[in-house]
Amino acid sequence: MKRKTITTVGIITATLSVGLVTLNASENTGAALAKTKAVKIVKTKKLSGKAYRAKKGYLYKNKQLTKKSWSLKHHRKTTFYAKKQVTVKKPNGKKAIYFYVVTKNHRTKGYVWRGNLKRYVVKKSKKATTTKKVVAKPTVTKTELQSLINQSPDLDPTGKLLSLSKKDYQTYDDLFDTNFNLTNFSDTGVFKHHQAKLYVKDSAMNASVAVAIKKWNDALGKTVFTLGTQGNHTMTVKLGNNQENDQEDNWIGLYDRKTVLIDQTDFNDVDVGNSSTADPDLKQQYESLGDQVKQNKDKYDAQKASISASYQSQFSEINQKVSQATAAERTALTAQRKQLAVQKRAALRTLQDAYSQKDTVLRSQRSKVLKQLISKQHTNFIGAVIMHELGHSLGLDHTPYLADMLFANGNLQGKYTSANVKYPWEEFKGPEVKQGIDTGILSQRDIDRAKLTEQLGYW
């Protein structure tokens, strides 16, 4: 899919530093000037018109300094431009330097003692700054990029590959696609501000969708997927039927531009996904109940043996006596032995009843936990299938690595994958580990690829 190329235009603004330069005020204060007697001009010198401001003193209308027009403390924000420098001799014989200044519009002008003026550096207005259009260039050449790709693990963009410039990603998008099995599978508008809103049409899938959303968001460290409503969503998750869909047979999940489909038959079969990782607490409960069943049985067996042994010794004792007894004694002993047998049966029955009762309770608890376990496994498995499909929505195509959520067992004839693949495969590559779809854990490769597709603008 051909993507839009955007030219970045940046504006460079020249900013001048703003600061005040203070003149050396060595003369006596202007305020002390005689008002009544005029001063004499000794020397006049032209100035270049630099800007000044004053916080105190006076602006005199005339160079004889007899007429004040402004008290400068009320005009602290007025900028004056010095046009002339006038050296005067005061009636007391001392010399002083005054600047002839004007305001910007020349409506106010006059003389100010130099000691009261401070240089003022005018901040250039934005209008005055020069703007320059900058067309971004890639920061790496194609060869350099290929070399970076070669240094990265197979199909796993790492390091610098994830922090290039926007222009790099725009320029070399095809190279990225092919080297990391990426394709922009989603319709425009599925991701707005890097976020997709999912509407779960069949609420039975809520728990599985929640699993998928949380894991992707946690892995990417941001809210990429969020729940929407029927009236406000960009993506739909719903049940479908793989028999009715002619794109591919035998799928459990499918992503089609803006829709995640989960096969209804698989979804309703709680045994689907029974090799998935389930809640560890439930698993522990299940195993613990199994142990308790066994312990109950062992205890029962031991107590049964103990009861039997105890009666056996009593029987032996009686039998011993019988062999040496008189006829009358023998009748009594026989009755005693009969009585003992009745007691033994009763003791064993009591023991067995207690055992059976406990066994029934434990087994029923265990089967309840097993049901929860299977349901949770199923939920997690469907959640992982949805994670896989959401991976497609982010622009990730399949990989041959088992641990990846985006693993697929082949890409023959483009049947299971798009054209943008690095190489074809018929069998998995790498270590024979538990499948991502069963562990429900996104691999680092899944996460890195998703970070790259964000840079490529696929989401």
Ligand SMILES: [Zn+2]
């Ligand atoms: Zn897939």
